[in-house]
Amino acid sequence: MRYEVDFLVVGSGIAGLSFALKVAPYGHVVILTKGAADEGSTRYAQGGIAAVMYDSDSFDKHIHDTLVAGDGICNREVVEMTIREAPDRIRELVQYGVDFDLDGQRDRFDLHREGGHSEFRILHHKDNTGEEIERALLEAARRHPNIEIKERQFAIDIITQHHLGQRVTKHTPGIECYGVYALDCDTNRIDTYLARITLLATGGMGNVYSTTTTPILSTGDGVAMVHRARGVLADLEFTQFHPTSLYNPAERPAFLITExxxxxxxxxxxxxxxxxxxxxxxxxxxxxxxxxxxxxxxxxxxxxxxxxxxxxxxxxxxxxxxxxxxxxxxxxxxxxxxxxxxxxxxxxMHYQCGGIKVDRNGESSIRNLYAAGECSCTGLHGGNRLASNSLLEAVVYAHNAAQHALSTYQQIAFTTHRQVPDWNADGMVLNEEMVLITQTKKELQEIMWNYVGIVRSDLRLQRAFDRLNLIFRETEDLYNRSVLTEPLSELRNLIACAYLIIKMARARRQNVGLHYSLDLV
Ligand SMILES: Cc1cc2nc3c(=O)[nH]c(=O)nc-3n(C[C@H](O)[C@H](O)[C@H](O)COP(=O)(O)OP(=O)(O)OC[C@H]3O[C@@H](n4cnc5c(N)ncnc54)[C@H](O)[C@@H]3O)c2cc1C
Structure with missing residues (x-):
């Protein structure tokens, strides 16, 4: 099937839904989401969202705390912009129906304090803030007549000039996005979604590691798609490990004990x-x-x-x-x-600070392609994310991306888009051996946990890289012969993300933020 939409959103967490609600008054929005609409990291966020709401705190203090956590390599302008915008975005969340807890007098928000914050500034809903945010945004999106949410639709690849037969490299100027190919997980059909504007809000990549607090669908799909499309990625060596997940070995994802x-x-x-x-x-x-x-x-x-x-x-x-x-x-x-x-x-493994590099408008290096939320890299977190700054970043950048997209989308015609061919699956056979995929995934996760974890070294990174090469070759061979399925596509994406983490970790020759190697100072 072929679809033409004004705004295509991949992901239905806080970033995707916030963007969708902002652009919906101006055009048709389709949200593709690979699981159930409410499944993603957002609903598991416990602690809350950081913002300066009262005079007892100050923007300067929140900015300072963010810069300190980021270990001196945050983008200061981005930090200032995000933190100063925060109160407006919080008020919008309240308008969408998010019920943040109030204090004893019920005239102010009840604020928590978390590690690295010098003040009490975390708005929350009991200890299940993310679930409350997801509920409110999803209800608002479902009520909107211009928003169509399509569950169990797995975005496979971003469509660019490459799909029109042109050679696209990292150095090709003006790479453009025309939409995505997406697998309907119920019928196994691959559809072509053509869009004026595409937003990736695909969340994190926790499943690159064997122990993670992120849901099983956090497989770095957006990052891997942009990597294949030759877009710019950054800061993926900054993998945040949450110190306190509940030790319950049989459980995946690991249950988080909030900061x-x-x-x-x-x-x-x-x-x-x-x-x-x-x-x-x-x-x-x-x-x-x-x-x-x-x-x-x-x-x-x-x-x-x-x-x-x-x-x-x-x-x-x-x-x-x-x-x-x-x-x-x-x-x-x-x-x-x-x-x-x-x-x-x-x-x-809890959070990926790096991702698809975006500017202050949330626009990636690929034209008409935006990214927001955990899959993006804005420069806010630098070497390390300050607790509860990620939900904030997601709403601020969803807002900025929406404003920018609204200023350009009417000039984008479907002329080139209509030359895009449908996905070609001729000659492929259905791969019956799921064990090849599940076993390779486990191997990958163990390699990453043991060699590319909290403490790294040159030797461990080299070893991980060598092991990964073999896994990569075997999986590409499987991919070239098989009908594409969700597990196979996820495995390829995890391998791509692991490769990028290792590559960027090897290139970072200094211990900074979350990147810590025994061989560096
Ligand atoms: C346990 C836990 C607790 C946390 N607590 C906090 C907290 O207190 N405060 C804070 O600020 N942050 C917290 N975080 C981090 C924060 O929750 C996430 O960074 C944030 O929710 C990410 O939102 P998102 O919209 O980017 O992605 P997600 O909410 O993860 O949503 C991703 C969406 O993309 C879809 N998707 C992915 N790939 C594809 C594909 N190929 N095709 C179609 N759809 C796709 C998924 O189905 C999903 O809908 C926590 C994270 C975890 C795991």
Whole structure:
């Protein structure tokens, strides 16, 4: 099938939905989403969204905290713009129906504080803020007559001049996007979506690693598509590992124990019940994530244990049960009463700071292609994302991208688009051997966890690169012979992302932000 749409959005998390709602009054919007519409990292966000809402805080302090976390390599202009825009975007979320918690008097937002923040500035809805945001935005999008949400539609590739038979390289000037090819996961048909404007909002790539807090659909599809289309990517060596995921080995994704719990007074302890953060940072358990994650990794390596503890008992029973109901219920379901027991934790891949490089308008290096949310790289996070700045970045850049797209979309005609051929699957056979895909995925995830994890070295990166080469060749061979399926496409994308992480990690010759190598200073 062939479709022509004004605005094509790939992804239905906070970034995709926010953009869609902004452009919908001006044209037909189609949102493609590979799972159920509400499935994505957004709905799992617990802590909240950072913004300066009152005079007790200041933009300067939030800017300073973001720059410090980013380890000196954030784009300062982007940081300032994002943080100053934050209150307006928060007010819009409230207008869409997001119910942020209010304080005791119910006249101000109840604000939490998280690691790396010098003030209480995290708006939240209990400890399931993301679920509340996703609910409100999705309801608003479903009500809008111009928005069509198509579930289980898997975007495979961005369409560019390459699909018109032209040679496109990284150096080709003026690469343009005409839309995407997408696999209908129910019929296995590959459709052609032609669009004036395309926004990628495909989320993160946590599944490159064997332990991750991100949902199983976070497979870096947007980044891999832009890589194949020869667009510009940046900062992928800055992989953020969350220090505290619940240790429950059989579970994937790993359940997150929010930073807000440390903000409320929970402390990290070793297996003997002793605090250890004083050895690593004067901010103790509230030090930025990278420092805490490396400290835990080191303690685990020193002791040979595969988990440590977070002790939340000092917070008090009432506050724990009322303030962290999701975590309380989750831990109780596996026999841990957090009001009496310490919580077993270990780090997990959590967030990708790098991605599709975009300018202040959210536009990528490929014309008419925008990116927002976790798949993008705006320069806000630099070497390390400050907690709760990612939901903020997603709404700010969805807004900027929408404003810019609205200023150009009417000048984009479908003339060239109509020459785009449909996907050609002739000569392909259905691959019956799922084991080839599942096993390769597991291998890839282990390689990345063991060699390209929290602590890296030149030798580990070289080893990962060599192993990945073999996996790449085997998978491309499978791809060239087989009918395309979702698992195969995801595997290719994970391999592309792993390759890019390793390549950028090898190129970064300094320990900065989240990139830490034993061979560098
Ligand atoms: C457990 C957890 C807790 C977090 N807590 C916080 C927090 O408190 N504060 C904060 O600021 N950030 C937090 N984050 C990070 C934040 O939630 C994410 O960065 C953010 O939600 C990403 O939003 P997004 O719209 O970019 O992507 P997502 O919400 O991940 O949505 C991605 C969308 O893209 C779709 N998609 C992907 N690939 C394709 C494809 N090929 N074809 C079609 N559709 C596709 C998916 O189906 C999905 O709809 C947390 C993350 C996790 C995992």
């Amino acid at each position: 807000a719990m440390r903000g409320a007074g929970a402390v990290l302890k070793d297996r003997d019940g002793h605090e250890f953060m004083q050895k690593y940072d004067p901010r103790l358990s509230l030090a930025p994530r990278d420092i805490v994650a490396r400290a835990i990794d080191n303690e685990m390596k020193l002791s040979g244990k595969d988990y440590l503890y977070l002790d939340a008992r000092g917070i008090g029973k009432k506050h724990l049960i009322e303030g962290f109901p999701t975590i309380y219920a989750k831990c109780l379901s596996i026999g841990i009463d957090i009001t009496r027991d310490m919580i077993p934790i270990r780090p997990a």
